[in-house]
Amino acid sequence: MLKRKEGFIGQRQHVIPAAILERLALHPMLYLLIATDMGWYPDAQYHYRERESGTAEHILIFYVRGTGWVEIGGVRHEVGASEVLLIPRGTAHTYGASDATPWSIHWVHFRGTGADYFAYQLPEHEYILSVDAQSAAALEGLFNQDFRLKTQEIAGICG
Numbered sequence: 001m002l003k004r005k006e007g008f009i010g011q012r013q014h015v016i017p018a019a020i021l022e023r024l025a026l027h028p029m030l031y032l033l034i035a036t037d038m039g040w041y042p043d044a045q046y047h048y049r050e051r052e053s054g055t056a057e058h059i060l061i062f063y064v065r066g067t068g069w070v071e072i073g074g075v076r077h078e079v080g081a082s083e084v085l086l087i088p089r090g091t092a093h094t095y096g097a098s099d100a101t102p103w104s105i106h107w108v109h110f111r112g113t114g115a116d117y118f119a120y121q122l123p124e125h126e127y128i129l130s131v132d133a134q135s136a137a138a139l140e141g142l143f144n145q146d147f148r149l150k151t152q153e154i155a156g157i158c159g
Helices: 018-024 113-117 133-158
Strands: 010-017 034-041 048-051 060-064 067-072 076-079 084-086 094-097 106-110 128-130
Touching: 018 034, 060 076, 060 113, 060 133, 067 084, 076 084, 106 113, 106 133
Parallel strands: none
Antiparallel strands: 010 034, 034 106, 048 094, 060 084, 060 106, 067 076, 067 094, 084 128
8 A cells, every 4th residue: 555644746835943833832912823734735645644642733634625534543434525624632543545536635733722722622532524615615715825825924034
């Protein structure tokens, strides 16, 4: 079985440097909810991640198209277009895109003093939400807008 963490044609990914994250954690308006990493993986064939101890951040994955699966707590769930997966920090998980219909996903890792509040709004042991078409379009717009802003910010810092 082929497995890839990243490196998909057309992918976009931003990882916020640790020094910036430290400053954000002290900012009075930003410390509640901080995106630490985010990405867009289109047609992510063979995408696979296994994290035995989870991550230090919460993970939100928005499935735009395609299908795949996620396993949390020994339970396997099928996921697909117009669904959102929320994995709480420290939660062991494994997931992979379908070989036949690989997914296209937006994803974000987040933390902050208010992050737990947002992450634990789902009932216990429920990790997947279905999103109606209008909300899915709005969510994709937010991800795309955030990428444009982040790209401009990075260009300003580097340029």
